[in-house]
Amino acid sequence: MPSNIPAPTRRQLLLGSGALFAWAFVPGRARAENRDPRLLTVVLRGALDGLAVVAPVGDPDWLKLRGDNGLTSDGQTPALPLDGFFALNPVMPNLQRLYHAGQATIVHAVATPYRERSHFDGQDVLESGQAKPGAVDTGWLNRALAVLGPGGRADPGGRQAFAVGPIAPLVVRGPAPVLAWVPPRLPPVGDETTMRLLDLYNHTDPVLARALEERIGLAAIARASGMDGDPDMDRPAVQIGGIEQVRKYFADAAGAAAKFLARADGPRVGALALDGWDTHVNEGIIKGRLANLLGALDGAVAEIETNMGDAWRETVVVFITEFGRTARINGNDGTDHGTATVAILAGGALKGGRVLADWPGLKDADLYEHRDLRATTDLRAVLKGLLKDHLRVDDQDLGTGVFPDSLTVSPTPGLLA
């Protein structure tokens, strides 16, 4: 990651989903209190298995539910203890450290109001802040910014500040002007994408299947013999099946976002998206695909913390996903689309060290439709709590314009220190 980040320009509006989309103003009301809060929203697309991130190891039904496929407090790779009842995936030591330092909060059994199981619709609800999927073209984060009076313009590099990307993630699209920065590294082709295509080819086109298989084999050999790097700058830096690429990409994207937010003249509110969480087959919770991704995410958290520098103490990073996954493991050692999951909050501005959960239990009758972790917390409450206490968006705006028809969903109090 270059230490000197170029200011976003129009040319860089070749937007990738991992790009940072930021608002160029300092929230006015917070500024009036002599605060300078930062908020970074990270959308994890694909439906993150919340139970694989933070497991209720103290729940007597947990072991029955996931068995060998679940996190446990003992065994070869014990989960990292959080509060006695919940424990964290062992690939996430940075998050655990922040948690015990009071700088990370887990919200569990949380979900948007969406109760179907389509990724696209679920992502639309998650990012739009609407109660239902449908024709939406603005996101809750953007609408929150739109109601905030700017307290001063933050204009990175003195360039044209307001470059609106028509293809920014939905969560930041809307009336408030947004600027964009794109990491030089494009998101790599995920294993998940490759495997899905291979599965399709195996069913429909053996010639293509063989060609893709060979390619995967070659990529593995190239990695093993250290032939990874390609000096050609223009080449899309993507490679099939390389977790190292994913790790770098997550760290680059999140780290760059942090550097922008940390700058005195930088933006204060930003969003980016990290894909790859749809784990239907061979999920690999403790070792394998999801463990790799979570490790990369933990690395991204560390990168954000480091790059924020002093601004970390005024920072909240919130990781959200469209819905969770089935409570039980499916027939392919994976999990299918579910309902409740976790939201991860990290940052020095938090009153952390807590798992916030109205735990629904894991007995068959406790599960939503006998299959999913039941949602007991509305994700909108958490997001509203952050927007209210961190950025000072008021209740009325939160309940109407930002999250329409949600006046009955009270902002979660006390999230911030």
Add this chain to the structure above:
Amino acid sequence: MALDPKEAALALHRFGCGPRAGSIMAIASDPRGALVAELERPNAGQIVDANLPSSAAANRAVFEYNAARAANTKREQRRREAAAKVAQNSGGESMTEAKPDTAPPTVAQPEAVPLPRQLFRNEAKARFDAAINAEIGLVERLVWFWSNHFCVNANATVMAGGYEREAIRPHVLGRFADMLLAAEGHPAMLLYLDNAQSIGPDSVAGINRDKGLNENLAREILELHTVGVRTVYSQADVTNFAKVLTGWTILPTATNPDHGGEFAFLGRAHEPGVETVIGNAYSEGGVEQGRAVLADLARHPATAKHVATKLARHFIADDPPTSLVDRLARRFLDTDGDLKAVVATLIAAPESWEPEQAKIKRPNEWIVAALRATGEPGETPRMIQAGNLLGEPLWRPPAPKGFSDDDAAWLDGLGQRLEIANAFAHREGIGHEPAAVMETAIGPLASAETQRTIARAESRPQALTMVLMTPEFLRR
């Protein structure tokens, strides 16, 4: 008339540049008729762009540009040497005087795109735009086919783009004999295959300068452009034909600011005398001798078969049905190489409409199809780069034979296509509904497995990546 969306989709993929929004239904009432109708459009296949210079003008401009740059470099070098001398003579006392001369410029000007690259990009853009904006794109596909058949290489000449517009496009629906003559006589070809330097050993120039033949062009015309390798010709035919073609050269650019880079027949370099090529004796007639040989080659049955095989291989299958090749060859001979008639026969042939998508799209076909399916305008430098990465660099074939039409040649690039599809989906993808792109691109062709795979994608970028990588979209 009953609608046949499936055949319409096949028509667009197999014979066109891929579907755009609504184009499948637009031709569903008569897909074959729509293809034929595109052949009948006035000026089909022509690019009218006043900003594109003729190939000879481009050649001259680049010559001047390079000369000026070379002079600038030299001038700069002299200036630096002189300044160093001054500094040396003054014994370091007058550093302040020497400094302005020796110090490098403080503000580095962003270098403009070099003229040769800019010209290449302009030509590439015109070509890509023609394909992206075509209603079906059959005529553009034919241009690509013939441009590859009569390929030149942009590494050898700055005229590659102009060559296609001047030698290929005017004849793409005309007579093969005319295209053959236009191609072989074009300065780009004469440079690429070395005929510009070929001199008859017994010509005036040959005797005076003790120079001789270059067989390259004559051989490739026989082997690649007309009758085909291992057919009806011998080494003697190659040599004799090379003699016939001596004198086909280009006007020097350095000394001819008005016409440099244009075709010229240089009688002084032409081998005098009668020459026999494939059993026919051609009397001396200067440039007409070569034209006569080309005219006969154009109507040779071996040429008909060669061209018919290549066409069928390109559009239909690596190993095309003999019945189809025969039919195309017959039509070629019956019409004296009327290329429009041959294509009409290809469209009408039952062998052309097997539902199985047997061929993999060539990289540039795939790139253009992706842009058409999404409605993205495409950025020329990026498209050029994608073609390079996928092994089909525009106007830079690996050999005079052109890019391969065998699927095997393109399967290796599948992983690279996945990377490019992924990059494209993340760069341009948001804002495109994958289900809609799928419907636009492969709607009636999509298998149940494909539909399920796309519907279950974890994100829109992933879905769009996979739409572009479905067998139905990769193939045609």
